[in-house]
Amino acid sequence: xxxxxxxxxxxxxxxxxxxxxxxxxxxxxxxxxxxxxxxxxxxxxxxxxxxxxxxxxxxxxxxxxxxxxxxxxxxxxxxxxxxxxxxxxxxxxxxxxxxxxxxxxxxxxxxxxxxxxxxxxxxxxxxxxxxxxxxxxxxxxxxxxxxxxxxxxxxxxxxxxxxxxxxxxxxxxxxxxxxxxxxxxxxxxxxxxxxxxxxxxxxxxxxxxxxxxxxxxxxxxxxxxxxxxxxxxxxxxxxxxxxxxxxxxxxxxxxxxxxxxxxxxxxxxxxxxxxxxxxxxxxxxxxxxxxxxxxxx
Amino acid sequence: xxxxxxxxxxxxxxxxxxxxxxxxxxxxxxxxxxxxxxxxxxxxxxxxxxxxxxxxxxxxxxxxxxxxxxxxxxxxxxxxxxxxxxxxxxxxxxxxxxxxxxxxxxxxxxxxxxxxxxxxxxxxxxxxxxxxxxxxxxxxxxxxxxxxxxxxxxxxxxxxxxxxxx
Numbered sequence: 391x392x393x394x395x396x397x398x399x400x401x402x403x404x405x406x407x408x409x410x411x412x413x414x415x416x417x418x419x420x421x422x423x424x425x426x427x428x429x430x431x432x433x434x435x436x437x438x439x440x441x442x443x444x445x446x447x448x449x450x451x452x453x454x455x456x457x458x459x460x461x462x463x464x465x466x467x468x469x470x471x472x473x474x475x476x477x478x479x480x481x482x483x484x485x486x487x488x489x490x491x492x493x494x495x496x497x498x499x500x501x502x503x504x505x506x507x508x509x510x511x512x513x514x515x516x517x518x519x520x521x522x523x524x525x526x527x528x529x530x531x532x533x534x535x536x537x538x539x540x541x542x543x544x545x546x547x548x549x550x551x552x553x554x555x556x557x558x559x560x561x562x563x564x565x566x567x568x569x570x571x572x573x574x575x576x577x578x579x580x581x582x583x584x585x586x587x588x589x590x591x592x593x594x595x596x597x598x599x600x601x602x603x604x605x606x607x608x609x610x611x612x613x614x615x616x617x618x619x620x621x622x623x624x625x626x627x628x629x630x631x632x633x634x635x636x637x638x639x640x641x642x643x644x645x646x647x648x649x650x651x652x653x654x655x656x657x658x659x660x661x662x663x664x665x666x667x668x669x670x671x672x673x674x675x676x677x678x679x680x681x682x683x684x685x686x687x
Numbered sequence: 688x689x690x691x692x693x694x695x696x697x698x699x700x701x702x703x704x705x706x707x708x709x710x711x712x713x714x715x716x717x718x719x720x721x722x723x724x725x726x727x728x729x730x731x732x733x734x735x736x737x738x739x740x741x742x743x744x745x746x747x748x749x750x751x752x753x754x755x756x757x758x759x760x761x762x763x764x765x766x767x768x769x770x771x772x773x774x775x776x777x778x779x780x781x782x783x784x785x786x787x788x789x790x791x792x793x794x795x796x797x798x799x800x801x802x803x804x805x806x807x808x809x810x811x812x813x814x815x816x817x818x819x820x821x822x823x824x825x826x827x828x829x830x831x832x833x834x835x836x837x838x839x840x841x842x843x844x845x846x847x848x849x850x851x852x853x
Contacts, residue, residue, distance in 0.1 A: 399717040406724035413731040421738060428745070631790070641750065642766055648753060655790035671735055672790035675746045678753040 412658040412669035419627035419656045420671040423609050426626065427594055428677050431650060434475040435515075435589055435683035438650060440636055441472030469634035472595035473650060474615055476513065476684060479588035480506030488516065488584040489538050497546045501539050501586055508539050508588050511619035516586040520685045521547060524616050525588075544618075587683065591615050596635055599628060606631055606659055631655040631670075639676040649676040733835060736797055739786040740831045740842040747803060747829045748846050759823035759850045768805065768848070773821050776806035786833050799833030808847075824849045 431438070489502035499514060499521075508514075508528045515522050524544040531538045593615035596607040607630040610623040632655045639649035657670040701709075747767075754765040764770050771777050780802045787797040806826045811819045828845040 395717075396713075399720065403720050403724060406721070406728060410724065410727045410731050413728065413735060417731070417735045417738060420735075424742065432749075641754075649749075657790070670790045671738075672788050673739060673742055675742050676749070677746075678749050680753055 409669055412660075413671075415658040415660070416629060416656040416669060416671040419629050420654065420673060423626045423630070423654060423656070424652065424673065424675070426611070427652065428675075430477060430592055430594075431475065431677045431679055433477045434679040435478055435587075435681055436476035436591075436679075437647075437682055437684075437687050438473050438475035438679060439687045440470035441474055441593065441595060442470055469637040469653075471597075471634050471636070472593060473636040474591060474593040475679065475687075476589040476591050479512045479590040480504065480508070486539075486586045486588070488586055492547060495546060497543045499541045499543060499547070499586075501541060502537060503535060505534060505537070506588070507537075508541060511590075511614040511616065513589045513591060513616075514541055514543065514586060515589055515684055516584060517683060517685075518584055521586075522684055522686050523547070524618070526618070589684070594636070595623075596630055596633060598633070602659065604631065605633070607633060609635075609654075627656060629656050629659050631657060641676060649678045651676050729836070733840075736787055736833065736835055736840070737842060739797075740799060740833060740840075741844075743784050743786060743799070743801065744829045744831050744842050744844045747801060748827070748844055751803070751805075751825075751827050751829075752846060752848055755851055757848070757850050758852045761852065767803070768825065771805050771807040771825065773807050773809040773823065776804055779803045779805070784831060786831070797833055797835060799831045801829065801831045804828040804830075822849060 484504050484506050486501040487503040488499065490500035492499055499516075501508070501514070507530060508525060510525055510527050512525050513522060514525055525541045526544050527542040529540045531540075590613060593610075593612035595610045595612065597610055599606045599608055606628065608628050609626045609630050611626055612623045614622065632653055635652055635654050637651045637653070638645050638647055639651035640646070641649050651674065653674040655670060655672045751767045754767050756763045757765055757768050759770075762770070769777060769779075780800060782798075782800045784799045784801045785797075786799045789796055804827070806828075808824045808826050810822050810824045812822055813819050825848050826845065827848060828843065830841055830843045832839060832841045834840070
């Protein structure tokens with residue numbers, strides 16, 4: 391009798407403890423995943439686009455294809471495995487200035503005016519000329535605010551560029567680093583101060599974890615995502631049970647492409663559901679992007 | 688040969704008092720354990736509910752900040768931002784706002800009531816000439832109340848929005 395009582399007390403105690411751990415685990419993962427995603431999407435400077443993943447294991451690099459129609463008016467009700475958008479790189483969106491003339495046909499651009507050193511993998515955005523291209527290499531000369539950063543771009547800047555990612559209507563002339571430091575502008579002197587920015591293309595992607603039943607997913611965060619730089623990521627959670635968390639949201643009974651609906655079901659995979667309920671964290675919410683600096687996604 | 692006074696032999700069993708004391712200590716330990724773990728679960732669930740409530744409030748804040756177009760003098764008012772006279776306020780209540788939903792059974796277990804208070808602050812821009820322009824800046828306060836195990840809880844967040852064009 392005494393033994394049975396002791397057994398029941400410890401059994402119930404362990405059950406309650408496991409339930410507590412499961413709730414807290416799912417809750418913590420929820421906070422990590424959603425709040426960081428929400429913070430990033432609020433900072434987005436481009437229109438997001440969705441990604442489809444065909445990865446089969448969490449250890450492998452997913453093959454990702456762009457769901458190009460997701461934000462273009464069609465197929466907006468289809469959920470997707472991933473979402474990608476650009477946020478400011480460098481020091482919280484600190485602007486740069488074009489430091490040298492840019493001739494049509496080049497793939498190098500010199501920028502200056504900031505101490506935030508560009509890094510390969512970022513994107514160069516020159517809004518006035520709709521120049522948007524991935525940076526493949528950076529060389530620096532000088533220091534401080536007058537340092538010159540020579541950016542090698544993944545695409546050639548020309549008016550006939552067929553990639554659609556970068557176009558150059560004409561040569562950008564009369565740009566020089568000295569103009570940046572000049573404070574006196576006399577009449578008749580042609581000085582152009584062409585502002586440019588750096589962005590990081592971030593990505594959130596749900597990737598299936600092999601050998602799990604029911605199927606679980608890892609939510610990866612790529613701080614810099616493009617065709618070359620896509621191997622560095624952070625896993626926010628291994629306890630995701632939603633295959634396609636991202637979708638265009640329905641707001642006031644109509645699909646609204648400014649809002650991304652995110653739906654996630656999280657549950658601690660280390661414990662089963664023995665004897666207790668609702669240890670999961672399930673949420674669905676709409677998050678808008680608020681600003682679009684870039685012309686292209 | 689044994690010498691001296693023989694020792695008194697000890698009892699072979701526990702006394703009733705000893706057993707009652709042991710049961711008491713064990714019962715105290717067991718009830719404390721159960722109470723503590725139940726309280727931990729209560730606060731864990733409550734924390735999760737607060738997160739859900741915060742998320743619902745944030746969604747409403749996002750909506751009133753981004754829905755448009757909002758132009759006071761052109762009488763363009765999105766559904767979340769109705770016309771409010773300068774210095775006045777209005778409150779919109781929405782019931783059955785989902786705070787927590789069980790994903791395995793898709794049943795909602797905790798709902799709340801969201802109230803959105805919109806107040807035209809009456810802030811003006813005063814020019815040197817003496818003219819004054821009402822900026823029609825709204826102060827928006829979103830409160831979500833819910834009940835869990837007989838106790839009432841509330842989450843509140845506030846923001847401000849100026850018209851896109853005045």
